[in-house]
Amino acid sequence: MELSGWGRALTAEVRAWRPERAPGLAEAFRAEREDGVIVYAGGRSYGDAPLNGGGDVIMTGRLDRILSADWESGEVVCEPGVTIGDLMRIALSHKFIVPVSPGTGFATVGGGLANDVHGKNQHRHGSFGDHVQWVDLMLPSGEVKRITPDADSELFNATVGGIGLTGIMLAMSIKLRRVKSNAVLMREKKARDLDEFLAMQDEAREKHAYVVGWIDATARGRSLGRGIMESADDSQGETDAPPGGRIRMPVEMPGFAMNRVSISLFNAFYYHRLPFGGRERQAPITQFLYPLDAIEDWNRLYGKRGFYQFQCALPEVESPVGLRKLMEAISGAGTGSFLAVLKSMGKWGRGHLSFPMPGYTLALDFPSKPGVIELLDRLERITLDHGGRIYLAKDGAMKAESFAQMYPKLDEFRAVLDRIDPNRVMDSDMSRRLKIRG
């Protein structure tokens, strides 16, 4: 069957397994095969991390059971296909939250760990791997091992952010964080240009648990880098649960729907809807964390050819200059981006290939049209020149040489893979494209 990542620009013809029971997962993994295998979980990575053209994928979405929960300590044990959004809603009813959550609740805990995902609170609570206490990992040999940050920490660090290449996670234990309510108190404020934006975020992250910025990637000149900053903190009081309904993108939008004009208009609208003094309100945390989840299949907005997402991180000191260059390249190219996100991060991820680093991260979508690869190439160059890195969860275009320069712990990662997977059982389109095994 044909599968694609969330961006739908890259596809793969695969033999897919979809076990519904735990022994079925092991059985699928141990099946005879000539080419390698990789897990496809929620499919919310944009590029080719969960794809394996010509080979096998094992879909884990049906293994979505919570195996135990301790509402004193906040420790939950999950099958790998439990979605972070489900876990969040269940945890909230016991006054806990998943401490780190990406911008979609449809990512699974398996995918969350394999990309060591980060949220809007990265500067305060780190990334997903910092909250996982153990993982039952089926190694490429078929052996099942419980790995923890302490026992065989090298294997643990290779698995956190290891884009599925160390084996199959069968279950994991996550430590939830206690909260007082299901809500956050959020503030929105306008920033007129990039410098103001960075100054505001620098200040906000000292004070607030969550900080994120929406940036108008079509604005140029004096307005370059203008946007809206959101900051938020745990609220003391409950709020009404968000309505459960979701709108569905009923049909594929024609490719031309996402053009320069519609994108600029959207961005201008998004920017100007907010009064200059900003505003403050109480919001359900799920609504705050997952704004796009209200529209099912929103990726179809980009038409059949799909889109790419570019997300890079730049170190603190390089950020002001590097971000300006990136924004100039983007607004100059005129392809535009529907919603661009700029946020600060404060901590390194623990995995060999973890993305987070102290500094800033910028993420944008580009429709898959002629010229997009050249633009991505330029952005890759700028990122590299400023000591930054591109996020594997989003990437579908980076070159292998750049990847090797961006991830200095690649050798340690390779050493673990050579030890546990000498026959290269695990394989993916991303692993081949980025020559991760050398």
Added chain:
Amino acid sequence: MTSNKNRKESWLVLGASSSVARAFARAAAEDGADIILAGRDMDDLGRTAEDVSVRTGRDVDVIAFDAEDVASHAAFVEDAVNRAGFLNVFLAFGAMPEQDEIDTDFALAERSIAVNYTGALSVLHRLAPHLEEQGDGHVVVLSSVAGDRGRLKNYVYGSAKAGLNTYLQGLRARLFRKGVSVTTIKPGFMDTDMTWGIEGMFLVASPDQAARACLNAARKRRHVVYVPFFWWGIMNIIRHIPEFIFKKMNI
């Protein structure tokens, strides 16, 4: 469910390792019922039990049940009835061996009948007096559109489900007299293990959609429900194709 606020509703889920049954258990528990999971794969049932109880806070029990072992059904039903509050029944088990494999191995035909027909009758037969005594409640059974007409590709399975459908018509009349509803669900395609990898599927229901449809059908005391509902139209056409044409068709 019929409204009686003080009553503790339970759903007995037979064949609980099916993904539709799993989704049904979650949905029924979300709506406030306690659950008894019954089936053969005890490890899997244990996982689902924990999951449903963590997600919903309801009580979830597990009992071993083998549809083919009819001798054990009387004791099984005793046990289930003792553990249940106010009893409702969701029957999900079924077996669909490939027709061409059945053609060369009669044991597979026997198994299909033993599970889909005899097994279902046996357990429903023993549950019926308890339901009558209760004087209210719901029975929902996953049958199949395959029972609507004997097809080249599926006629042994189809005939077992057809027998089941006829049995359910009678059971419906019997239990109706005591206030219990009996709903025959005829799924077209559901996206489960049974159909994974089969080419040419269309109008497929996800397990969650199918489970919700079953629960709604029970609440409305429906008699026969196609899932997804378009299948009513499709089967209507298929039922009306003249036999001299139908026998030549490759479906």
